Amino acid sequence: MLPGSCGVVMKRFLLRATKVTAGLKYSSGFRANTEPGYLQANVVILHKDLADEFEAFCRANPSPLPLLYRSEPGEWGCPPLSAQADIREDCAQYCVFEKGALVTKVASLVPYTSQLQDMVTFYLGCSFSFERALKQAGVPVRNAEQGRNVSMFRTSVQCVRAGPFRCPMVVSMRPVPRDKLDVAAQCTHRFPLAHGGPVHIGHPGILGIPELWRPDYGDAVEASPEDVPMFWACGVTGAEAVQSTKLALAFTHSPGCMFLTDREEVTAASQTSESGSCPLTFCISQNPLHYSIASKTAVQQVRELEQLIQEDPGQRGIQALFVPDELLRACLSLSHASSVLITTGFPTHYMHDPPEETDGPPGAVAMAAMLQALGKHVVIVADQRAMELNMRIIQDAVDKGVIKSAVPVMSFQGSSPDSALRFLCHDGDPSKPRFDHLVAVERSGRACDGNYYNMRGVNIKHLVDPIDDLFTTASTVPGITTTGIGDGGNELGMGKVKGAVKALMPKGSLIACDVAADFAIAAGVSNWGGYAVACSLYLLNRCDVHRRYVQKGLGVLPAAREHSLWAASLPSVPKEEEMLRILVKHGVRSGKTANLGLEVDGLTFHPTHSAMVQRLRDLSLEERTVTKALRCTS
Known part of the structure; x- marks a missing residue:
């Protein structure tokens, strides 16, 4: 069992129990980033016939879709990431897509077990994994301070197409104090499996984002007077790809409700690098x-x-x-x-x-x-x-x-x-x-x-x-x-x-x-x-x-x-x-x-x-x- 996995297994047990007692109802306030210290993952589940092409899409767009693990068809676990996992139940909430349209959100995929036998799960890096490192470096994380999900936006930047998969990139935004921009860039740069460093710093219009107070996903986050908008590639890009391809059936995690791995966050980072690369x-x-x-x-x-x-x-x-x-x-x-x-x-x-x-x-x-x-x-x-x-x-x-x-x-x-x-x-x-x-x-x-x-x-x-x-x-x-x-x-x-x-x-x-x-x-x-x-x-x-x-x-x-x-x-x-x-x-x-x-x-x-x-x-x-x-x- 990986270091810390006992604690994660207990968290999964409590999560599943909470789902039952809550009658499978969840507010948007439940977020995986309330569990600090462990690498988190975005999830995309689709039919095995499209798995190779979706993997190619991930490889062509490594910042929004850093691939942590690709399962075999019908595989509920992910051994490199978790000792005991069941992807059908280990996210707080899932999105269900039919022909590219979001038809419902559910707390469990167990009812879809028969369909999942022919489906492949992709585990993709998540920027929540570097938020603890930001805090430790003295960078305020405004969304966490305000008890909100991070703001996520659909951009005008088109991902590199692979097979039928084509979509705009989604980014997450965190307001960062002007005097902390270098620290935030250097800190997140060390986490290539959690989207890595920022992809844009400054006016949202350059990314085709009209208004910061109206995110496409997540919650609006208030900035302080000296803050500058800082944007990272976001794994919700996978949900955009699913929708644009209009697959007959596909699943993703619900934004903000990621899969929690057994891996310590630090293991995702480049431990040391030349100072010149910062x-x-x-x-x-x-x-x-x-x-x-x-x-x-x-x-x-x-x-x-x-x-x-x-x-x-x-x-x-x-x-x-x-x-x-x-x-x-x-x-x-x-x-x-x-x-x-x-x-x-x-x-x-x-x-x-x-x-x-x-x-x-x-x-x-x-x-x-x-x-x-x-x-x-x-x-x-x-x-x-x-x-x-x-x-x-x-x-x-x-x-x-x-x-x-x-x-x-x-x-x-x-x-x-x-x-x-x-x-x-x-x-x-x-x-x-x-x-x-x-x-x-x-x-x-x-x-x-x-x-x-x-x-x-x-x-x-x-x-x-x-x-x-x-x-x-x-x-x-x-x-x-x-x-x-x-x-x-x-x-x-x-x-x-x-x-x-x-x-x-x-x-x-x-x-x-x-x-x-x-x-x-x-x-x-x-x-x-x-x-x-x-x-x-x-x-x-x-x-x-x-x-x-x-x-x-x-x-x-x-x-x-x-x-x-x-x-x-x-x-x-x-x-x-x-x-x-x-x-x-x-x-x-x-x-x-x-x-x-x-x-x-x-x-x-x-x-x-x-x-x-x-x-x-x-x-x-x-x-x-x-x-x-x-x-x-x-």
Whole structure:
């Protein structure tokens, strides 16, 4: 008999006795989570002919349906989970489904014994199993405090289909104090057989949940003022699968009335793991509220990339504009995006044709290459006068292997007051954005007087389209996040640090960009910021903790083939040298000197820029660090 099984057997005896004395009537207040210390299980029972396909469905959706045990047909017990069990009686209440419809709830399945002879029982992990661990870690469990069942919601997130089984994922929600989010994520991360770490933190609308006070299952739970909604995959997804498949007959536990095993909760956890695999949470949006997750190892490595690009060979004092973790938060946000708009172009050489400089386009193309490899839709927005130039540059970059496929190039002139909104959103509807994220890299930014200045203080407004309007409008549209990358403070998006620009940068009070981005990445050279974004996206998506969170715990994690594709899209010295040659071919000059050569901001490609590209690449591909990231499994 397993440790503690005597106590569980006695609890089962008392449960069955209580059922008899209660006349098989149960209130929704009876919950299996009143028995702390033991692993609990959700239950799905269906005909043996569909058992293989349902198991495949569980394997394809491991977070909502972590499979603990699959019985043989007509098997009432589950030896790996319980020494003495009878699934016909060991849940407080069962749901009975006929042709996908819930027809009744019963306290015992004994009357269905003949039908159960040809049925298979699936025991699936339950999040109630980690609630004691949350409490022990100092995280308040509001539903338990309030004597209520946990809130459970049907989402707009579709599970991976297997055979006839298809349904939306169900999640449970627990309000968690803002200062306890890391603890809650780390604590539940250790319980992969109890749904593991959270699949979403923040606004419920991102999951398609309209209102938290109206759960689809369980009870509404009241949050405290500093609480943030935290969502875990839920085993009630199994009931949704049963209903959507319209099986002739099927059974599940009633939500909140799980099967109690003989196994101690701690046996379901990963007992020890590298500290680097522990998840950390970061806020990536306030409108709507949205947090992301990555492992400590991945976070540390992105921070090392951020430190690298702070080097200042041009001695501009760029470190005065540095805001910690802007690179990390921007890339976490980009990792969640499906459609990204990138803009670049600083026409500082107003006496030349074209007036563009070599800083900006290489960083933009490096980001676009990685975003494409990650399966995201990418477009570039450029000044109307430079459209043809940019399209030729992109095509040459494709031909030379700098980027795999061409990026569409668009323009924006802002001809009417609502032009920006109509450009960003379908039919100008703020609830239907075309883009999730806007990125500006070395893009001329509007100063507080409405003009655009180069670092010498020359007004170049006549060469610049009002692309800034896209960023100011995006700040009013829920769901669109923005990033600015710059090396002087006059670039679009660097309005976030305009105070420092005005106080500390040459001519700062005149040239400082007035338009802020959600994230402002300062770099010694703006291209370096673009390279660092590409490398950070690679690292984050190699981290299983982050990928699982982005995938909402559904499907399999990326295989070696996808990792190889991403690695091939990283910046490299040959690719970036080729990109610079393409720019020179089209007459694009170095920003500081106006030289037409392999130079950016007055610094030659070899050794300055080539060395930075190689260092960023080496850090991203360092085997020791990648190995740690791959262990970030929850």
